[in-house]
Amino acid sequence: MRAVVAERHGGPEVLTETERPDPRPGPGELLVRLAAAGINYKDVYEREGRAAPRAPFVPGSEGAGTVVATGEDVTGFGPGDRVAWCAAPASYAELVAVPAHAAVRVPDDISDSDAAAVMLQGLTAHYLTTSTYRAAEGETALVHSAAGGLGQHLVRLLARRGARVIGTVSTPGKAAAAEAAGAHHVIVRGAADDLTREVLDRTGGRGVDVVYDGIGKDTFEAGLAALRPRGMFVLVGAASGPVSPLDPQSLAPRGSLFLTRPTLVDHASDPAELAERAADVFGWLREGVLKTTIGGRYGFDEAAQAHADLQSGTTTGKLLLRPGH
Structure with a gap:
């Protein structure tokens, strides 16, 4: 063969x-x-x-x-x-x-x-939106790589449930794909500080309820900073490289955040x-x-x-x- x-x-x-x-x-x-x-x-x-x-x-x-x-x-x-x-x-x-x-x-x-x-990607989007964090109507989710295969599935399922979705894309040319999937706002990723500020601006300073991040190193800190108190950070990949080691104690002063790294094999x-x-x-x-x-x-x-x-x-x-x- x-x-x-x-x-x-x-x-x-x-x-x-x-x-x-x-x-x-x-x-x-x-x-x-x-x-x-x-x-x-x-x-x-x-x-x-x-x-x-x-x-x-x-x-x-x-x-x-x-x-x-x-x-x-x-x-x-x-x-x-x-x-x-x-x-x-x-x-x-x-x-x-x-x-x-x-x-x-x-x-x-x-x-x-x-x-x-x-x-x-479909099964991953399924467990992420039903088992890892079941977003409710009125909540806001940040989905990185919203124009990618997994990202589009996540956006569609979250929007179907009534969540407001902020999607990020790597280039302006990908924004249309994220919007077509149902993203309410699309951000072209730049500097980490700019990303956090843009997300907070779109949530009136409150932050998002959940972050789905398959990028890893380049977006991890910005995503944590964009969460509301007691928000959930879902790390689903490391396209830009693995994230730096994190002291769990640091999640407390950030707002008692939740952090998880789920995999399909366990679901x-x-x-x-x-x-x-x-x-x-x-x-x-x-x-x-x-x-x-x-x-x-x-x-x-x-x-x-x-x-x-x-x-x-x-x-x-x-x-x-x-x-x-």
């Missing part, structure tokens, strides 16, 4: 398309022919060595495709079933061994591309919970509550370019990797 391999840890240039042995499904696994793989910052962290499988390795953990075989002890799935997942290692490959407990069946009216595009490890969240996400897609914006489609031979584009901060929506050209 053809696959994308990181021969060593490093920049996007370490990714190459090559031939690899076909995997075989082990006990409890599905062998799936890939239709599309989602490209995520988790893949970047692995490639760089921050979350490091030993090189060489096949990156990726999210995708959609069709089951071609099953291993022992698999129930509920069979050859020909369309499935999607967001927790299967080595997903940048024509054939992927997917743990059955991590797979969900894709409804007939949801395309493979939409399923691959929505799994990680979807149970197959029943995963299936329930996925059913909601697919239902929201069907109803138009969520929309997938595909920011780019790349062949395996373009994986390095896809990673470079993701890290450039110039893309909007979801990037997909597909076998072939």
